[in-house]
Amino acid sequence: MASIDIVKSVPEIRIISMSSNECPDDEQNHYDLQQNYFLGRLIDANENDGRYYNNQKITSPVGTLLLFSFKNEVVACATFLKNGNQGRDKYSNYYLIDKNSVKVFEPITKSELQNIIPEFTNFGRLGKKTFDGKYALPILSLIESRLLNTSQKFENYKNNAPTIFPDELPDDSKEYKEGVKKSVLVNVYERNMKARQKCIEYYGANCFICGFDFKIYGDEFAGMIHVHHLKMISEVGSKYVIDPVRDLRPICPNCHMVTHKKKECYAISEMEKFAKKLRESYTIIYRL
Secondary structure: OOHHHHOOOOOOEEEEOOOHOOOHHOOOOHHHHHHHHHHHHHHHOOOOOOOOOOOOOOOOOOOOOEEEEEOOOOEEEEEEEEEOOOOOOOOEEEEEEEEEEEEEEEEEHHHHHHHHHHOOOOOOOOOOOOOEHHHHHHHHHHHOOOOOOHHHHHHHHHHHHOOOOOOOOOOOHHHHHHHOEEEOOOOEEEEOOOHHHHHHHOOOOOOOOOOOOHHHHHHHOOOOEEEEEEEOHOOOOOOOEEHHHHHHEEEEEEHHHHHHHOOOOOOHHHHHHHHHHHHHHOOOOOOO
16 A cells, blocks of 8 residues: 555656657557556667656656546556656657656546545646645555556456447547547547447447347347447548437447448438338347
């Protein structure tokens, strides 16, 4: 557990908000960022050697606890030593950190941080970034309870992440925004996992069209379902704020494939007619 001695040595707590633009394409989720950057390049003597490159200098004292946030959650921490002015690539400065202090853990959410630090409001640019070191004890205690300090813990954490289907990419932003086109090998679109979850919470995990429930395969498959976007994302081209109840429907992979069979997509009402015809033609008994 975090001791009183450790807390006394923490004069300040500072939140460092990391942008997706700072990370390579293969580090756009928490686990890859934690494993490849914080436990990799950041502490590698041949790479950054404890230097977190940035364009901003900070006025925090030595020993400040840095909390690194990514996509609105705290994913790593480290102890600040000093500013450096030797830039690299697109960055003009760096923060030198104690490499032995770097820790990664299961993410701490905004609400969890607010429960510890009442003055904390959000991870955005306008939110307060520095706080009294007196909050270090509960923060470090929470971090230690979630440490990913063994390969087995890390694998369990990664493997227990929400199931993501090929057409759904994670985005943990607060607002439900969709439609930002990215070029990988083909054009894909950001899919907001929080919007997906809100949709399932409202409609349930059964297919909205045919009623199929993946639980038929066993309890471990309960809750698996595709989420269909009623608005044609490929034609939007710019961000829009999505309403999970108005704009999304949970549907099974079979119905999802048929829905996208034509360019404009079949409407839910058309798909329901197909499903009704199917039910009239066959009697299907699911043994749950």
